[in-house]
Amino acid sequence: MTKKLILTIFLIFSCLWGWTNYAVAGELSERLANFPQWEKLTSVKPANGDLIYPQWMAGTWEVKSTLVDLAAPLAPDVVTPGFEGNREQLNQPISFLVRFMPESKINSGLKSLIQTNNNSPIIVADRAFNSLNLARAYLGDAAVLAVKVDPDSPNRQITFLNSERQLVSLVTARATETTADDKFITTEVFQQLFKGGSRPYLNSVESTTAYHQLSTQNPAIEADQVTAVYLSSQDPDYFKAGSQPVALYRYRLEFYPQE
Template identity: 70%
Template structure:
């Protein structure tokens, strides 16, 4: 049960963790959200490089209320992902956790003539370890989640260590961003998830598309619409039957308020 619940819960992790690589074609990501649940294949994305630069209005500490508002198994009953039926019990059950977005730290200067000072840039990024650990414990419980580690050489690779010698490895491979005319900030991230420690490793591919919008400046309020699509890995025996279609779709409503 922990294995399947962990795989589902961590579909949200990329929302706060990973990096930016390029802009999508104008309107492509917003159109994709509008077509839910008629998704047929992965959106066009680019290789993930570096950290995601968030809008300035997302700076600071936030309490997030996440609610699963819809879920679909497009290929059922022929193909249903492990845990899909159990996840339906989470429908309309809000879960809260804390996140924060901070200025990115610039690399330490290596000049011999200039003082070596850690300077902060104007780029706003997620506090990856803080956000991911809070998210994981909100879904799985404090005792189940031991720690979260980010690869020091790549913000796009994360390992979540779970009790019982289990771990979830998440690696972002591709993504795109888009800013709409009315100020929505939309991201799409594609990442591989590998759950290790059960009777056999479980691998899948996840695409998470999220549209953030600033509702109010005083008090600061943000809302987001997120769709997470789960695809089979090439190692799955049903991979060719799925034919690049998602086998599970989850839609969330996210509400941000000052913590």
């Protein structure tokens, strides 16, 4: 149960997380097209400030997230905790609320780390709101007590779970790309530490998401997302895995506007 919970939590917080660092043209979209062939991304840059989203993502949304595919590239030699159990989530949609807002409303009273060259509001994710709703949708309200974002850095947050357990998440690197057909693609790399079990559990998660604005309203945005799980250097199988992920999860996200 604990191992399955650990992996589920890691996947949850890769789903909706800057100054923007642009990837080599077409690199992120090419990776999505090549799924499940996947190697660790090398063109990401250190994460500074928050991730800026397009203006058309501003607002509150009901998101329907559906796991549509998964793979364990190194199985049966290396398989992450809970991987087989996550097959039960295939094609089972989960719904939750998220919101993207002007950066000044979320970080009011704090000095902004982001500057732009025009007067358009800077749209960022409400990380605490989004992560709390997402975690409770997967784990239940009683399992997730609170989510707190570091007031000095939007890239660090702590999720407080029942039984005195915690998940510490740190965004260490990111890249973005805008394609010719106006898809907005992001990649963020997380270091995540689960505390409260018999021993701390650490790994690295890379989340790549392609958002696309639709001409309809229900849904108004769709997204293709791949979450790749890598072993930490402390894992005994780290050198066996090399630059390959030990688990891949592909999701379809649909965004429905909320008044």
